[in-house]
Amino acid sequence: MRDVTAEGESVLELLPLVFADPGEARARAEEVLRAGPQPLHASVAHQVLGIWQRDFGDLRMALRHLRRARDLAARAESADREADVLATLGVALVHAGRTRQGLASFERGVARGSGHTRSRVLYRRAYVWWVLGRHREALEDVRRALPVLRQVGDDIWTARALTLRATVHLALGAVDRAVADFTAAERLWDTTGQEHDKADAVESRGLAAFRSGDIPAALRLLDEAEERYAKLGTPTYMLSIRRCEVLMAAGLAPEALAEADTTIALLDRIGGQSTRKAELLMAAARAARSAGDPHTAIARAAVAVRLFAAQRRTWWETHARLVLIEARVAAGRRSGRLVADAAAVAAKLASFGSPAAPEASLLAGRIALALGWTADAERHLAVAARSRYGGPPPARVTGWAAQALRARASGSRRGVLEACRRGLDVLDDHRMTLGASELRAHATAQGAELAALAQEVSLAHGTPRRLLEWSERWRATVLSAPPTRPPADPALLSGLTAYREIAARAEEARMEGRPVPALEREQRRLEREIRSRTHHIRGAAPHAGDHFDVARLLDRLGEARLVELAVVDGRVHVLLCGQGRVRRFTGGPLAEAVAEAEYVQAGLRRLAHPGAEARLPLVEAAGLRLQELLLGGAAAHLGSGPAVIVPPGALHRVPWALLPALRDRVLSVSPSAGSWLRARETEPPPGGRQVLVRGPGLATGGAEVPELADRYGTATVLEGDDAQVPRVLEHLDGAALAHLAAHGTFRADSPLFSALRMADGPLIVHDFDRLARSPYRIILSSCDTARLASVGADELLGLVTALLPLGTAGVVASSAPVNDAAVVPLMLALHKGLDAGLTLAESLRDARATLPQDPVHQATGWAFAAFGAA
Template identity: 85%
Template sequence: MVFAAPNEALARAEHVLESDPSPWCASVAHQVIGIWQRDWGDMKVALHHLRRARDLAARAGSADREADVLAALGVALVHAGRTREGLKELERGVAVSGGHTRARVLYRRAYASWVLGHHRAALDDVRRSIPVLRQADDVIWTARALTLRATVHLALGTVDRADADFTAAEALWDTTGQEHDKADAVESRGLAAFRSGDIPVALRLLDEAGERYAKLGTPTFMLNIRRCEVLMAAGLAPEALAEADAAIGVLDGIGGQSTRKAELLLAAARAARLAGDPHTAIARADMAVRLFAGQRRTWWETHARLVLIEARVAAGRGSGRLVADTAAVAERLASFGSPAAPEASLLAGRIALGLGWTADAERHLTAAARSRHSGPPLARMTGWAAQALWARAAGSGRGVLEACRRGLDVLDDHRMTLGASELRARATAQGAELAALAQQASLDSGGPRRLLVWSERWRATVLSAPPTRPPADPALLSGLTAFREIAARAEAARMEGRPVPTLERDQRRLEREIRSRTLHIRGEAPGGGDRFDPARLLARLGDDDVRLVELAVVDGRVHVLLCGQGRVRRFEAGLLAAAETEAEHVQAGLRRLAHPGAEARLPVVEAAGRRLEELLLGPAAAQLGSGPVVVVPPGRLHRVPWALLPSLRERVFSVSPSASSWLRARETSPPPGGRQVLVRGPGLATGGAEVPELAERYGGSTVLEHEDARVPRVLAELDGSALAHIAAHGTFRADSPLFSSLRMADGPLIVHDFERLDRSPYRIILSCCDTARFASVGADELLGLVTALLPLGTAGVVACSAPVNDAAVVPLMLALHKGLSAGLSLAEGLRDARAALPGDATHQATGWAFSAFGAA
């Protein structure tokens, strides 16, 4: 019962002990309590009960009873970090048992070997146990043994064998009432999905297992460890670190298993390193190494040593001793058959290259490169990264580019299995090194067109295909409705000055549920989409007399790729870090200018604009010609108010995440009918004063305001419209950008809502603050309102990147729509609208804060 209804089994066992049982029955009861405490409670209490069960079994004179308890006690001692003592008890259990009982003891010894990382020994024991368990028609223990064998196969990288065993085990579990075991089987299938590269399915299954465990009231730290592993692979390292640290706190609080604490520390160390916190990674990994060593878990200790070395290298430490240490770790991992061996060889080769040890680097990189043709996507990418590094060391630019191309193709295929735009964006971080190597090789070759191709190869890839929409998911739709209601109630309470801790807690819970369901969505099509063709871009630019300015960052410096007149020219500008700092200063200045009385700041902001131009465009600013300009900045420059740059201030210009997305937007046709939708949300300082005037301008437009401006109605009208103007409070969520929102009558309209549109408006104007703010994630990706719209059929967006004065927005918007009514594009209309504003500082700053995105 303890793995069918754990808490009921615990209560029954305690009741047995209250009734003066025989030694045999008392032994069973103490064993049940010991197993419960071992897996979900205090290890000291568990060991006390299991030793008592062992002594009572001896008094009962039952060899099978004693062997069964010895096996449970042995596993507990291993989990407590007392490995030698635990293995000794398991050996005694094997020695005193026979037949069916001995098969169960062998299963437990195999489990202990798996915990210790002795995978070959685990396979030997579990293979010996399965035929006996099957012959005895012991369904539950056969299913457990098959699940364990599958898990060991996964640790050794043999996914196909694991799948076969998981399938067989699941068929057996369906015939039993072992609810905890069933939850464990779901968890194991999640691990198998992850090992085969299917992150959305892995997340879904692990979440399902967590729900099952929660119903049983049995926390499982193995689930936390596996979730951390999947979250890291999905690019969500900070979340993995938070989950691992929280689980360690819970485990310490109950006096739980020492083995699981060490594994959680290892997960936390990996997550901290990936999250860019090497010092936390060093501290966690060092503790993990010490615990694993004390537990005599060499397999685990070696993996922890690899993470410790990686963190030390990330912290800026590199030496010949580290090369030797990393090589030794790689050799030991290879002897274990660990899939992490290529990663260690790549690290050894990278350190050796940094020291100029080319012979050692070649040896280690060659070993790592062997993984490029087989295994899961990230292992193959490791192999291609090693191949690219060695090609660069050997002076083969062509070899670098070929290896980078092959590696990024692997990542493209993997990325497109992800349905959620957030996961697609974050996954790109795993290709950042390959992209950087390719750009450097392109720059070294001296060809600006080649640098453009590689800049595009890894720019805004999340926009290359729309996210997979789940319109038929009732749980997601009801979650969005509940979230909106709670958020609206919380906002109303805040405005009344009432505390809202319960509502905020409910809102965070619903956010987690919505995000979880979106992360479960699988991508619909493999492949990375159409390849960028510079000739096609140049032809389109020539037809429209447009210059496109793509800013590529190589080794920290901005390189301006000026495209137009049938050619690509390269200019060197300033340092990216300096430009980012200047952009933050400009943002602060614009915030000040949004309030009357800050006129003295205007010259300061204008001077900052001139410095920004020098850093970002350099000599290219004088070569832009007289026609329209498209600016394609890297993700880290998304806060730049481009209209403030002197060379763009009086020019028609637009901003695009990539040249490819500009081409796509330029070739997007407007929908038939020319329907206009005007939306006015609640609580605006001006009341959305431009909307009534625009309604008169567009006679047949749909106007949604007051109670009509509710999210379901707004979405229905926006879908497939030609022009949408939304005057509503914008809120940017840096912590969770896809919950950035526009306030409607019934609550927030969030990015997840926009992603459910069949086709977003052809043109959309967002007239309030913070609507063009983004979170920069992955390699060079942006998440926010604008980037949610562009892949869904929107050809052009006008949005604002800074706080603005609400009253000054009204004349800007009216002037913009006047231009649109005369047949101008968004960029042309915005240029003329800025020129029509009064010359005071507040109106000037308002005009600079808005940009046109896309090509409509």
């Protein structure tokens, strides 16, 4: 005879199990139903299956199971059982967008339940209030539920209630209260076996870290939560929504958009929660707008607004309307109606206590300014400016941006510059909490408007020296301090090794004509893992880097001239520094210069191969046009000494030696005047070690390396099996001179995976970050090694910029494909100059002059540039 009591207890255990081990709970519930149980036990089993389908599967199936569970509970004549199921059904109905029916189910559940059960119903209704954005009602229901849950010693539901209250506090901007509740909840979770709830707690701590401004910790915790969910075999849509938010704050909008789209597709495929789909659509809209695709943002935000409205989620609908208005403005729309809409959204958000209210007021003020409505603009901007003294960095930057616009509208030049300086200081401190160079670079985009405003005012009312100072203020900031060295993370190191092995196998398979899709998938997975782990690295204490000193620059230049190209309102302005002063000349439109530079790059690619001689005059003519656009009248005032070019990110691929005024002079390129100064003042390491590396697969076999080995005599030569990444890095660390003859690959989609091909696979930018000190001088003799990705406000990511903050004072690299055979004599001549005591720039100038005058050799010489100051 069956033990009915034991069987009943076993069935009731399924409810807590669904959040401890969801898969096991589902299997056992199905087993219970197959046994033909009594109505009470069948009600529990159907409820468990309904919860599983609600949170991880098909919402329509969830509603069927939960309605069946409700009916069976009524047949069993158990009021508490019925109340409990009504609460679970209420949650599912709200997630399905049937808000009125869901709230009605809760009303019946509260009325039917008593004591402990009623407090659980109140907790779940509080959760629904949070989903609906009705935070005051959520806090009230948690307040009523918590004392009873604590009194009966229900640690699991007490921890859930504390976690929910913390999440509501975060939505209202009360980070300290949220952290206190999360901490209390986590202490309780440690006493339970609720693995899914524990994963949710880790996810929630990630959200709290994000709200407090700690992006590395947020990314680490969200990744940890994802690993926990994966072990349980349960997808989670809130995690994707939260990750999208953090990725956007980190400047990774394309990744956020991809995450949102993938999760939306999954929800559509399984018939999942309508509420989560609406939130993901809003996240996708924000990401698309940040990624520069306002039309996609408008489409996604409009659907999100409609869904939120149908779900009676006014808080969420108002936030989605803000995103929709921002996207319309980004698409070029301006109207009085948009001002009114943005103002109405700002007022509503303020009434909700939303931290996004200042952002909406700033938007209303911007549109009003564009329409010339200065009185309206001042009213809205004054409200937005109040956030400049408190809250997380983005909120304070919003406030300082509003203050800067107010000052500009009132004609206060000093006020604009002070607001821009204060706002950029906030971002400087925030940026330095990020350890990964990629995140630091992307974070600068948040300061682009402030930097542009300061430059506009400096151009209109200031001196060339002041414009130079502001051009430098937010340019190449990633290079102002060394990146945080990755910790001795075994998982990161093993990931880099695995990535190298897979990439090498994929390359070998391609060369043999074998299919590589599986290898490429694994390579992409490892890339994501490596990027993710580097994003977890925290930066050092807040530090604004070296203060740029114009007088120090002018003193260090001596007879040289530094030409910094500042872009203001789409036009190039040439700042010529030298002879103790800074002069300004006007260049051409940036868009025309970028188009001309692309034309030149195409010409150099053709000239790298014999038979394209007819292209040479066209390329030279394009060089003259580039000079007119980029140097203007400054070309006649360069003097006869060395020249240093500091281009904006959009022009980093210009082959500067092609310009007639620069062709025969000592020429170097630098991402900023400040980074040139740091390179100029970098001392070479003791010992003077030279390292020569020859990678596999070069057309010439790296023919210059044996001759260079003979010339230097004591140089370390790494080739064949010795040219493996760990050994190469060991010898590069702290070398005085390194010459790497290896195939270069530039990754525009992920610049920190740009690589040099070694015997055991790619040597990537992330590998260089592990050096204590990169070589003082480094020569990269292959194609595309100087190609960089322009990100953030005016940052550049790639091989060259990875080396400069690590102790490298000078780099020679190419910005275009080159002819391997023509590279050999150029490199030999370059080293001859170095052996004679010349700098890299002097040696490269002299090396170009020794080359044959045929188009292939000339194009090869123009493709290479000297970066830095060594």
